Amino acid sequence: MGTRVIESHNDVRGFLTASVILTLISIFLFADRLSGGDVETGAELFYLLPGISFAVAYFVTYKKSYYLVKSNNTNAVEFLYNRPSKQQLGDFVNHVRFKRKEHLMELYGQLNFNLSYELQYNNLTWLLENDVLTKAEYDEKVILLNKSMPITTPIKGFEFGIN
Known part of the structure; x- marks a missing residue:
C-alpha cells in the first residue's frame, strides 16, 4: 500500500465541449427566431436535446478519485472522493x-x-x-x-x- 496521496479528476471533456457548443447553437437559433430570422420550427430543440444528452453523459462519467500510491506510482488503491x-x-x-x-x-x-x-x-x-x-x-x-x-x-x- 502506498503512502502518497494523489487526487484525480476523470472525465470525458468531449461530452462537455459538445454540450456547450450545441447549447450555444440552440440559444443562437432561438434568439434569431425571436428577432424575426428565418429559422425552421423545432430547430432549437434539434440542437438543444443532444446538448442536454451530452451534458448528462459528462456528469455521469465524471469521477473524482483519491489514490494511495507508492513513491513510484505503482499499486495504487483508488477511493471515490465523496463516498460516503x-x-x-x-x-x-x-x-x-x-x-x-x-x-x-x-x-x-x-x-x-x-x-x-x-x-x-x-x-x-x-x-x-x-x-x-x-x-x-x-x-x-x-x-x-x-x-x-x-x-x-x-x-x-x-x-x-x-x-
Whole structure:
C-alpha cells in the first residue's frame, strides 16, 4: 500500500465541449427566431436535446478519485472522493497509514541484538525510504544501534571523519 496521496479528476471533456457548443447553437437559433430570422420550427430543440444528452453523459462519467500510491506510482488503491464523505475517507486513510506504520515498526523497527548490524541498518533504511520512519526517528534508531552493537561489516557509502 502506498503512502502518497494523489487526487484525480476523470472525465470525458468531449461530452462537455459538445454540450456547450450545441447549447450555444440552440440559444443562437432561438434568439434569431425571436428577432424575426428565418429559422425552421423545432430547430432549437434539434440542437438543444443532444446538448442536454451530452451534458448528462459528462456528469455521469465524471469521477473524482483519491489514490494511495507508492513513491513510484505503482499499486495504487483508488477511493471515490465523496463516498460516503470526504471526512470519513480521510479518517479511513489515516487509520490505514497508522496501522501500516504500526505493523511495519513491529516487524522491522525494533532493534534485535540476535540479528546482524548490517541487516538491522538495512531494515531501518528501508523503513525511512518507505515513509514509515521520519528522518529524526531514523537518526535516533541508528544512534541507538551504533551504541548497542559494533559495526561488524563496513557500510558502503561516504563517511565524514577527521583525516
